[in-house]
Amino acid sequence: MCCFKKGGFWNTLKARWYQKGLKYSTLPKTALDIILPETKDCKTFLDIGSGCGTFAIPLANVGKKVTAIDPSRAMVEILNEEIKNRKIKNIKTINASWGEVKVKPHDAVICANVPELLKSKDFLRDISMPVLKGFNSGWAKKMVFLIGAANPNADKFYYKELYPVLFNKEFPPKTDYMETYNALHSFGIFANINIIDYNFDQPFDDMEDALEFWKEHLGVVTEEYDEKLRRFLKRKLEKRNYGLIARFRKKSAIIWWRKV
Numbered sequence: 001m002c003c004f005k006k007g008g009f010w011n012t013l014k015a016r017w018y019q020k021g022l023k024y025s026t027l028p029k030t031a032l033d034i035i036l037p038e039t040k041d042c043k044t045f046l047d048i049g050s051g052c053g054t055f056a057i058p059l060a061n062v063g064k065k066v067t068a069i070d071p072s073r074a075m076v077e078i079l080n081e082e083i084k085n086r087k088i089k090n091i092k093t094i095n096a097s098w099g100e101v102k103v104k105p106h107d108a109v110i111c112a113n114v115p116e117l118l119k120s121k122d123f124l125r126d127i128s129m130p131v132l133k134g135f136n137s138g139w140a141k142k143m144v145f146l147i148g149a150a151n152p153n154a155d156k157f158y159y160k161e162l163y164p165v166l167f168n169k170e171f172p173p174k175t176d177y178m179e180t181y182n183a184l185h186s187f188g189i190f191a192n193i194n195i196i197d198y199n200f201d202q203p204f205d206d207m208e209d210a211l212e213f214w215k216e217h218l219g220v221v222t223e224e225y226d227e228k229l230r231r232f233l234k235r236k237l238e239k240r241n242y243g244l245i246a247r248f249r250k251k252s253a254i255i256w257w258r259k260v
Helices: 012-022 027-038 056-061 073-086 121-128 159-167 177-186 207-218 226-236
Strands: 044-048 065-070 091-095 106-112 140-149 192-199 202-204 238-240 243-246 249-258
Touching: 012 073, 012 202, 012 207, 027 056, 027 140, 027 192, 027 249, 044 056, 056 065, 056 073, 056 091, 065 073, 073 091, 121 140, 121 177, 140 177, 159 207, 159 226, 177 249, 202 207, 207 226, 207 243
Parallel strands: 044 065, 044 106, 065 091, 106 140
Antiparallel strands: 140 249, 192 249, 202 243, 238 243
């Protein structure tokens, strides 16, 4: 859920949009339906790239003790608000990039939708190592769960249609979970894979809110694309009683293995 550098991708505006979209997402339930049955013996979770609590909050709600680490101040502030409002006692938040702080090993590690880490052999090697007493290694005592995109040609926010219209070029393909899986395979880890499909719809107050969303995510500062975007979004967005909504269907891979 984050660009894993301090400051990074998630400003306050984007973080608030993500929080709103999370309320319509089936990702947490879909993924945890796979994760929870495998972690009955895991009491502590380290959530790396926790965002505003996509997994930390539902894990805490079923009694797990969670350490949530994220480099985005905006995301951590939202998570802290949720913790306070819901009176959650079993989540500890850390606003830091991975590697900036020392974290003790937890029973299970989850890292979801953090491309920079899921592509990093150093990170994958670190979380794959056994936990050795007296050494800063391993991070996960029992289980590791990595969640990443499952289709390199998948669309994002209608970019496959928008890029040719706005920028006169195709939306480029992205790396997917196979890069992570192959790196783990090279370390001698033969992980399990579950492919999941889920909704991650995005609500908007009105057309101006939606227009600002796309301009912010596309990195468009000027008004030169406003009219084209408006026409496009009028065709795509559904009207709701409270405003508008964009329907998004996503596919991800859960890569997981038991260490002991």
